[in-house]
Amino acid sequence: MFKKTTGVININDNSNFNITIRHHVIFWVVYFLFTTFRWGSYFNDYEYAFKTTLLGFSIHMTLCYFNLYYLMPKFIYTRKYFVYGIVLSASLFFMLIIKFNLTYFLVSNNVWPEGPEVTSTLTLNYAIEMMMGELYVITFVTAIKVTFDWIREHKRLIDMEKLQLETELRLLRTQISPHFFFNTLNNIYSLTIEKSDKAPRIILKLSELMRYLLYETKQKRQSLTKEIICLQNYLDLERIRYGDQLKINIDISGDIEDKEIAPMLLLSFIENSFKHGANKNIGEVKINIDFNVIGDFLHFRVSNPIAALRDNNAIKETHGGIGIDNVKKRLELGYKEGEYYLDINSDDEEYIVTLKIKVV
Structure with a gap:
């Protein structure tokens, strides 16, 4: 079983993709200077280029912002494409009339010096050329805005997905603690009814575990x-609970220092070995637990005997455990492809869990 996972990022951290007033100013200043020097060198008249560019940019900016913040939200985002085309064309024509008159009366009678001939009237060729030029600027600016919006939205969706995965992981971790405490408190309850001397020691050990669960398991990885x-x-x-009836063999090999694993991940497997092993057996029960670190991976193995029921009228479990399903889900969400391998199998005598998991 190999699964993928992702990390987590603050979904509000989109500052790198917000277009601020400063960005608007920088864009238009650079575009203005570029256009001025371009036409200034073309006409060899930088004063004329400055005047026409200044006049043209007031029109460029008006059309661009009108398109971005009014026409597109009102018509494109509502899928009224035909109406959008009509209104945009009308806007271009209206700005054409303004540009022609401003150029004619404030700059030069020849309103199209780069054209094929002297133009002092509103001709069809002039109208087409000017409207196409304005449409080019609108398209260019709109493409920049749409690209930034797409990047920001894409990042937001990715961050939401990561946050959802992290939230689910945290929920799964919180499910472990109640499950564990439920079983342990049942054990304490049984011992107190029997007035067993083991109860105080179990409570003390339980408090140590509670301290660990409360303060040491919040992070994504734990030592x-x-x-x-x-x-x-x-x-x-x-x-303490089972006494001499229980035999636990623990083998730890390899370098376990500076290695990290998802918190409370292995407990469910060990808890399960008691649930289906020691809890249902008579006599001595042997549970084997191996921790073997090889390179970047922990090879974990736990085995317990299959339950030998006390009698044919043994009480059946009324509540299904969430431990193993929980840990499988956590592996799927918390580790990438190739970072773990889980195998659970049993025969007539033994129940075996084998987990290979990355611990760096």
């Missing part, structure tokens, strides 16, 4: 050493 200590505390609880 493997601390996790093993937590598991040993749990096993101490079970030893």
Whole structure:
């Protein structure tokens, strides 16, 4: 079983993709200077280029912002494309009339010096050329705005997906603690009814586990050493409960220092070995637990005997456990493809869980 996962990012952190007033100013200043020097060198008259560019840019900016913040929200986002085309064309024509008159009366009688001939009237060729030029500017500016909007929205969706995964992981971790405490408190209840001397020691061990669960399991990864200590505390609880009837063999090999694992991930497997092993057996029960770190991976194995029922009228479980399903889901969400391998199998005598998981 190999699954993928993702991390988490603050979904409000979109500052790198917001277009501010400063960006608007920089864009138009650069565009203005570029156009001025371009036409200034073309006509060899920078004063004329400055005047026409200044006049043209007031029209460019008006059309661009009118399109971005009125026409597109009102017509494009509502899928009224035909109406959008009509209104945009009318806007271009209206601005054409303004530009022609401003150029004619404020700059030069020849309103189209770069054209094929002297133009002092509103001709069809002039109208087409000017409207296409304005449409080019509108398209260019709109493309920039749409691109930034797409990047920001794409980032927001990715961050929401990551946040949802992280939220689900946290929910799964919170499910472990109630499940574990439910079983342990049932054990304490049974011992107190029997007035067993084991009850105080179990309560003390349980408090140590509670402290760990409350303060050490909030992060995405936890020290493997601390996790093993937590598991040993749990096993101490079970030893107190079962006494000499329970035999636990623990083997730890390899370098476990500076290794990290998802918190409370292994507890469900060990808890399950008691649920389906020691809880239902008579006589001595042997549980084998191996921790073997090889390179970047922990090879974890736990085995327990299949339950030998006390009698044919053994009480059936009325509540399905969430432990194993929980840990499978956490593996799917918390680790990438190739970072873990889980195998659970059993025969007539033994139940075996084998997990290979990345711990760096």
